[in-house]
Amino acid sequence: MHGLPQYQDDRLLVGSATADDAGVFKIDDERALVQTTDFFTPIVDDPVLYGRIAAANSLSDVYAMGGRPITALAIAGMPTESVDQDTIRSIFQGGAEMCVEAKCSLLGGHTIKNPEPIYGLAVTGIVHPERYLANAHARPGEHLVLTKPLGSGIISTGIKRGQCSSDLAATASMLMATLNHPGATLAERGLIRCCTDVTGFGLGGHLIELCNGSCVSAEIDASLLPLMSPEVLDLIDAGCVPGGSHKNLDHTAPHTSFASNVTDAQKLIFADAQTSGGLLLSVPDENLAAVMETLEETSAPCAVIIGKTIPRQAFAVHVTHSS
Structure with a gap:
């Protein structure tokens, strides 16, 4: 979007400038629209599960802004010569099931022919214009909290190579198909102002x-990063790291300082490209207990403090290893 012409409207609360998960547009003093779109190619073999994960991933951007999804449109590209109608319907079935779970009306969509399958949603949500969450709202001294464990990129590669256990594949699939709805509850209760979801x-x-x-920096402890399973480390040793995760590490390197005792495996976990990952919250100290209680109440997969925000430094992120 950089360099493209932009219509200026005072009602636009969040645009593309801060790399947020979705746009936010004020309707009136009580309502603002949250809008986003996302889609990707299959990461699992089961078509219903693929549809569920892709839909959860699309809906996540609205939750990451503190909103609740209200409508969605399906976006799909299918190679109709190699993918039969029953499989296509199963993908759409999974996406529709996830919209029902999110209490989001699926209004229709658009499908084109494409060399490989793609599926996702364009989602519209609603949020109070004074309660939306954004990348620009963190302040120094806040706690950084993750709501899902890491490792889905590495696990997905292990699945494709036949090196991942069936138990871990099932765990990862369940987590990727879990909605990030706690973000909306936290925003509605005024407990946080800054959030993003951890994805690609x-x-x-x-x-x-x-x-x-x-305009802050962060200190995180690599030894605190939650994993979907210790088996993730075995998959790293076996070379099951996607190319996107290596590219992420290269991209983050100029902005990150790693302590000398941070391992190569921990660096790859830090950079691992997630699919439908959890929320990364920046939590004021006075609200930490209430946030942790809310995450438990809303059945967040985990609630792990991994570090804190600090005044802006030369590096955006400092990664330590305390144990």
């Missing part, structure tokens, strides 16, 4: 965007 750029990339948007 990995924890490191999205944390850097948050730091740049808020």
